[in-house]
Amino acid sequence: MGKGILRGLLRIHLRRPAWLWAALAALTLALGLGVLRVERRLDLMSLLPTDNPVVRASIEAGVGQQELLWLAAEGGEADLEAREAWAEHLVDALLTDGGVPLNGMGGEGRISPPIPVPEARGASLWPPLLAAGSLLEGDAAVTRLVTEQAYALAPMLLGDRLAPLRDPAEVRRRFQATAKALASPDPARARLAQLDPLQLAQGVSERDATRLRVLSDARAFPLKLRTGYLVSRDARFVLVPLVLDFPSGDARATSRLLLWLGQGATGPLPATASRAQVLRALAPAEGRPFAIQATGAHAIAWHESHILTREVLLSLALSFILIGLVYWIGFRTLAGYGFVVIPLLLGMLWALGLTGWVLGRLNLMAAAFGAVLLGVGDDVGILLFSRYRDERQAGRSKALALRAALLSTGPGVIAGGLATAAAFLACVAAPFPGFRDLGLTAGLGLLACMASSFLVLPALLLTLDQGRGTFAPAAGAHAALPPLRPWKPVAAAVALVLAVAGIKGLRWEEDLRRFRQQGNPALALQESLGRVLGAGLQPLAVQIPLDDPENLPRLWNALAEPLRKEGIPMPAWQVPEPELRRVLASDTWYNRTLEEAAAAGLDPTALERPLAALRRSAQDPLNVPRSLQSLIPPMKALPERGAPRGAAWKPAPRADAPAPAPATFTLPLRLPEAAQERVQPAIEAAGARMVGTRPLFKAIKAVARDALREVILLALGAVLAVVAVFGRRPRFLAMALLPLAASQAGTLGILGWTGEPLTFLSLVAIPIALGVSVDTAMNLLHRSRLEPGAAAKVARVNAVCAGTTLAGFGGLVFSGYRGLRGLGLAALGGVALALLATQWLLPWVLEKWPLHRRRP
Structure with a gap:
């Protein structure tokens, strides 16, 4: 069946139909539109398996979802007044244009929900901070809320120390003392009476450890509260915390918002915002001599997205240069480089378009698919071009040379490409989004590159081959094949043993935050604020x-x-003991206490909600967490x-x-x-x-480990199935396993020897090496089945294929993002050892147990 398709393809190319180019142009246009649909999600949140309970709970606790964006103005005592004026102006602008009340209170005496300004993807002041500032200013609504929450906690905090409340005379005495304190000229005494009309604080011992700790923490709190913003006690930072109601991975929305905030939070959000515009808006300007800094999940992810985009593009450019260098070293000419690169670039465009139409996004792991396609996708073109060139240098016509390339080399190329694509597509079944998206993106991309090479490369060869230069007949085309060097299999075996020994030094690191880019200003600010606050800003x-x-x-x-x-x-x-709980939960006690309040000259209406909260908590312990949870409106689903x-x-x-x-x-x-x-x-x-940033990454470790096991088994099964169907002999299959095993040993061994830890990103190198290792091996084994001395004939082209793969991942090794650097290093080790096994060890095995059947 495969040979029939290749024969049909050969006939189409030899006829050179115009409709072929029209069909390719239409396909390129359709897939090119898909490129515009690709959404970049180059932050850590794009890797999260949200069906995991810990991961889901951590996200709902604020990790990457409705987290705070911290705007900071750093300076000293000299410019503190100017920085506070900036913060007050920003808060006033958000209060004026938004619906958040000045005291942070919403309906039914609760904290107001965040209301984004000026539109859905804007920013909101942090209502709990507004409420805290309003409490210090004596706001009546906030005071009533604090009293209600304190009385809801009273049965849990005081227990049997609430027993005096059963005595009506004691309740009357306390209310009378409260009325007297409210009329006192001492504002502090009046304020305490307003907050605690039943004087429940009398039940807390002066030596209570929790009370002493709370008072100590309050005195040592490193920030001073203001209306809508905070000031560090050393005057170094003025901080405005804002609530963002969109995921932290949406770099485009973060860009627009940062530009708007940097310009003073006036007018609508800008339609677009470049990184340069945002940086200019946050830099010192006329009327604001200090810079504005931003941190939090959104700011960190915004910097990461831009830095990663730049580094991925630089890595691709470096990989192109390295691939060209490998091509020149292998073939001593760059004349045919364009024949390989043009179909490869077209295939990469098709791949990105398929990603846009099928998946719609690129996450942090899938961003490495460009290196995968550069390193692996060009193998098809190199193998076909090399065979065509060899046939032309041997004096054969263009038609016969193309026939040999498609019908002799083509089946092995297709088998290797399908095996590699199958290894990636097996990742689609993984529950880990990083593996899943990379598998789908790279798998479809390799199929697209293989299709473009078979459709475009032959047409280019027939059109542009004039029988000169690299296609001219060569005198040394039939030179004698070099003998197998006995030291090569020994060296390959030693390298394999060393790689296996290096696996012992392998260590695992589940926290990808430790592998973020160097020089991320938002991350540096977060660490500085963490030192000021005595703990990190990450949700917990x-x-x-x-x-x-x-x-x-x-x-x-x-x-x-x-x-x-x-x-x-x-x-x-x-x-509390049962009888006390029964009394405090009764209608009799509730109504009698309100009557005593009225008799003492207090407003019973103001006491209804606090007493009702105390009554509910005495009756049902669950009212304590319910009361705290109802304080702040829940996040949306x-x-x-x-x-x-x-x-x-x-x-x-x-x-x-x-x-x-x-x-x-x-x-x-x-x-x-x-x-x-x-x-x-x-x-x-x-x-x-525990839920939050750190527990989330610990939970992902288990998910990734289980997913990796599934991926390796599925990828191995897919590769073995393709090889078994193509090879049709147990000996063929056994020989194909040799470079496959070497690739896995090289992937893990190089990480162990270099001390680079195994992370979620470098785990991707395992299926990559699994698929890549079989590519050149299939070319060698297929040629060995058809003709003797195949190992020497394909040694150069296999070395070029493996070398371009090394070059494709070599660009990642120079990345400033340690996660991608570890991926590139692991892929280099796996591909390099698979190359040694294919070039030096497999020929020795083929010499001992040949696949070629001699015919009389």
């Missing part, structure tokens, strides 16, 4: 299950103990991170996807990463779990 929370209300106090106390050791002022959960809107292909849901998680309470924390490592085992042992 403890997720507590609420499926067992009676066990909730015990679970809380089990969590509080390890957190208190790390300096978090977590109070112990006190459980997490969108599915499947294919973008309009993409033709979306990953099918996995059969083993987890069921919806039970009700939980998410408690935000602020802990250094070292402390997170210490407390996480205790938290998990108690029955809760």
Whole structure:
């Protein structure tokens, strides 16, 4: 069947029909439109498997989803007034144009939801910060909210110390003392009475450890609250935290927003914004002698996206240069370089168009597909061109030379290309989006490059070959083949043993944040602010299950103990005795207390909500987390991170996807990463779990490990199936496994010897090397089955193919992004050792056990 297709293709090319070029032009135009649909998602969030419960919970806790964008003006005491004026002007502009109230309060006495300004993908002031500032200014609505929340927590914080409230005389006495304090000329005393009309604070001991810790932290808090912004106590930073309601990977929206904020947050968002425009807007300007800096997930991802885009393009350009150098070294001429590169570039355009129509995006891993296509996709053109050139130099006509290239070399090329594409397409079944998107992108890209080479390269050869230069008959075309050097298989075997030994030094690193680009200003600012605050800005929370209300106090106390050791002022959960709970939850106590308030001259209406909250918490322990959760409006539902809107292909849901998680309470924390490592085992042992940036990456480690196992097995199965169908003999299959095994040893061994850790990105080199290793091996084994001495005949072209693959990934080795650098290094090791096995070890095996059948 394959030979029939190649014969039909040969007849089409020999007739040189005009419709072929018209069809190629139409196909290129259709796929070129798909290029415009490709969305760049070059941030770490593009790799997340959102069906994992920890990953999903971490995203809902704020990792990359509605995180804060921190605008910072850095300076000293001399320009503090100017920086505060800038912050006040920005806050006023957002308050004027937006719907967030000045005190941060929304409907029903709760914190207002973020309201983006000036449109859906704009920014909002942080309502909790507005509410905190309004509390210091004595805002009545905020004061009532604080009282209500404090009384909702009272049964949990005080327990049996609420017993005096059962005595009407004691309640009357407290209300009378409150009325007297409210009339006091001392504003501090009046304010405390307003916040605590029942004087529940009397139940907290002066020596209570949690109380002392809270007071100590409040005095040592490194930031001063202002309306809508913060000032560090050393006057170094003026910070404006803003809520963004779009994913951090949307670099285009972040660009527009940063430009708008840098220009003073006036008018509509700009339609477009380049990196240069944003940097100019944030730089010092007339009327603002200081620069504006930005950090947070959106700012970090914005810098990463632009830097990665530039580095990927530079890596591709460097790879083109290196490929041309390898081509010149291998063939001692650049005359045929264009014959290989033109179909390759066309195939890469088709591949990017297919990505736009089928997938719609490029994530951080899939961004490496250009190196894959440069390194692997050109093998088809090199093998076909080399065979055609050899036949022409031997004196054969163009038709016979093309026939030999398509019908003799073509089947092996197709088998190798299909095996390589199958190795990548096997990644589509992986639950890890990084593997899945790269597999689909690179697999379709290799098929596109193979199709363009078979459709375009023969037409170029027949049209441009004039029988001169590199196509002229050569006197040495029939020179004797060099003998096999005995030291070569020994050297290849030694290299293989060394690679296997290097695997012992391999180490794993699951946190990709440690492999971000050097010189990312947003990342540097985040680290500086982390030192000022005493902890990182990354989201972190403890997720507590609420499926067992009676066990909730015990679970809380089990969590509080390890957190208190790390300096978090977590109070112990006190459980009131049953009779006290019954009294405080009764209508009788509630109505009587309101009557006593009215008798003491207080407004009973203002006490209805706080007393109702205390009553509910006494009756049901779950009211404590419910009250805190209702304080701030919940985030909108997490969108599915499947294919973008309009993409033709979306990953099918996995059969083993987890069921919806039970009700939980998410408690935000602020802990250094070292402390997170210490407390996480205790938290998990108690029955809760940590969510946030660091727990998210730890969860991905397990997902990636399982996905990698699936990918390797599927890729190996796909490669073996293609080789078995093509080879049809166990000996052929066994020989093909030799470079395949060498490629895996080289991939892992070079990382072990160089000390570069294995990461999610460098894991991609495993299926890459798996598919690439069989490419040149198939060419050698197929030729060996047809003619004797094939190893010497294909040695040069195989070396050029492998060399261009090394050059394709060589550009990644110079990347400033350590994740991509590790991927390039791992791919180099795998491809290099597979080349040695194919060039030096496999010919010795073929000499001992030949595939060529001698015919009489």
